[in-house]
Amino acid sequence: MNPKTATKKNIPMNVKIQSSKLVRFLSLLCLVVWAVGPRAVAQTAAGLDLQLYAGLTITGTVGIVYSVEYVTDLAQTNNASAWRCLEFLQLSASPYLWADKSASATGRRFYRAVQTEAPTNMVFIRPGTFRMGSPTNEVGRSTVEGPQTDVTISRGFWMGRYEVTQGEYLALTGNNPSYFNGVQVPDGVHKVDYGTDLSRPVENVLWSAATNYCGLLTQRERAAGRIAGNCVYRLPTEAEWEYACRAWTSPRFSYGDDPDYSDLTNYAWVMSGDERTHPVGQKLPNPWGLYDMHGNVEEWCLDYWQAFLPGGVALDPKGPVTGGYHVLRSGIGGTGIGIGWSCRSASRRYHFSGGEDLFIGFRVLLAPGQP
DSSP: OOHHHHTTSSOOSOOEEOBOOBOSSOEEEEOEEOOOTTOOOOOOOOOEEEESSSEEEEOSOTTOEEEEEEESOGGGTTOGGGOEEEEEEEOOSSSEEEEOOSSOTTSOOEEEEEEOOOOTTEEEEOOEEEEESOOTTOTTOOGGGOSOEEEEEOSBEEEESSOOBHHHHHHHHSOOOOSSSSEEOTTSSSOEEOOOOTTSBOOSOOHHHHHHHHHHHHHHHHHTTSSOTTEEEEOOOHHHHHHHHHTSOOSSBTTBOOTTOSSGGGTSOOSOSOOSOOOTTOSOOOTTSOOSTTSBSEEEEEEEOOSSOOOEEEESOOOOSOOSEEEEESOBOSTTTOOGGGGSTTOOEEEETTOOOTTEEOOOEEEEOOO
């Protein structure tokens, strides 16, 4: 293909694509310009370049999140569903030299960087390293919170700003399993009217129901063209959840150590005198803008339960591949239940995967799937 021809035919917008086919000494990268429907990219004009790496030079707006995507066939660049997202990247400098570390440079890939808008009620979480678990002298600690593990989260992701609400769950699945909705008879005799407030977090959901919700959300957003064909909504891994909760902090809570729990009620629904869930987003967020991380409902994680953390150093860790229980994170709400120690950043529990509970809900994460 003639690179000069490629840069002139039917190319209305400034999106740069690079090919990376490694030959014995040099890689010839063709940069072409491509239109991306409603999604726009701030990129330099196309040109011919010679590089010894598989990657892309991104010129755009610092602080904006880009979806770095590729196709293996240049003829497929007009096919929106053919593009595969490798990672979400928050631009730290411009121009920015990005390298593809997901595959060897002997393959043939054409890249583009697409400026993304934040999905509704989601926060971008940058990759980084943190210490997972709690030190042995932390007040309220359980032994299952150790040994402390130095964890690297290698790719950025979008995290739900709030726990999934009853209204969101109802709109997507057509049902609302929540106990705290309308009139209930908790003791089999006396009726309690909890009212109808669809801004409360959905609860009383099985782990499988939570993952099914994620699958339905993925299908809807792919069909609408709002996410790449391999991006998925899913539950966060336990490591991703604690990383997002801590927000690069190390005390017991994301806002500080709070030894007497005097500030906890500013951030979590605990010891409230009203044993029920509450509308999401009513308390203060953590430093990264996530609400109810320290308590409203407990939240399902993707991982199967393991009794202890792995220890040492771990890259994007996941729990066992099988098991009967899944990890729960976030403090529990309700009188006599939401005690302070359960709301700490490191606090971890588990529940039978085939069971539901009045105080178990979830939040979703958006990330690239397998390239």
